[in-house]
Amino acid sequence: MSGYLSHAMNDLVQAISDYESLMDQQSFKHLTIMYGIAALTLDAARVDRGLQLPDPIATEQDQFVALAYMLRCAPAHDISVPIWKIKNRYRRVYVVGEFNIDLANLDGLEFDFAHIGGPSTLVELAAYAQGAGWA
Numbered sequence: 458m459s460g461y462l463s464h465a466m467n468d469l470v471q472a473i474s475d476y477e478s479l480m481d482q483q484s485f486k487h488l489t490i491m492y493g494i495a496a497l498t499l500d501a502a503r504v505d506r507g508l509q510l511p512d513p514i515a516t517e518q519d520q521f522v523a524l525a526y527m528l529r530c531a532p533a534h535d536i537s538v539p540i541w542k543i544k545n546r547y548r549r550v551y552v553v554g555e556f557n558i559d560l561a562n563l564d565g566l567e568f569d570f571a572h573i574g575g576p577s578t579l580v581e582l583a584a585y586a587q588g589a590g591w592a
Contacts, residue, residue: 465498493532539568
């Protein structure tokens with residue numbers, strides 16, 4: 458991974474490690490904010506590649522593009538207390554590589570890392586993005 462995406466993911470990995478060792482409210486809040494920054498950065502990489510939001514969402518790449526956008530939507534509205542904002546066309550199960558992420562019924566709910574399989578899922582998706590030529 459290169460550039461700003463790599464830096465954001467490295468910061469997220471450090472925040473995950475800090476939280477796992479401390480397990481306190483302050484490190485969780487830091488992790489949540491670093492996730493938000495990393496999610497916004499992953500979607501910025503999509504924009505930099507010139508990839509438009511797909512409609513319809515048909516192929517695996519379409520699903521990945523839409524998923525990257527959805528992962529940034531929750532923290533984009535409030536990075537410290539992310540809430541899912543999922544328009545109808547994005548309410549679905551995303552199958553991307555080994556990932557199976559169900560966003561069908563999360564609109565309006567407070568973001569929880571369990572919704573996406575844990576905080577490290579975003580780091581793994583960024584590696585997928587690199588393989589797809591995003592970084």
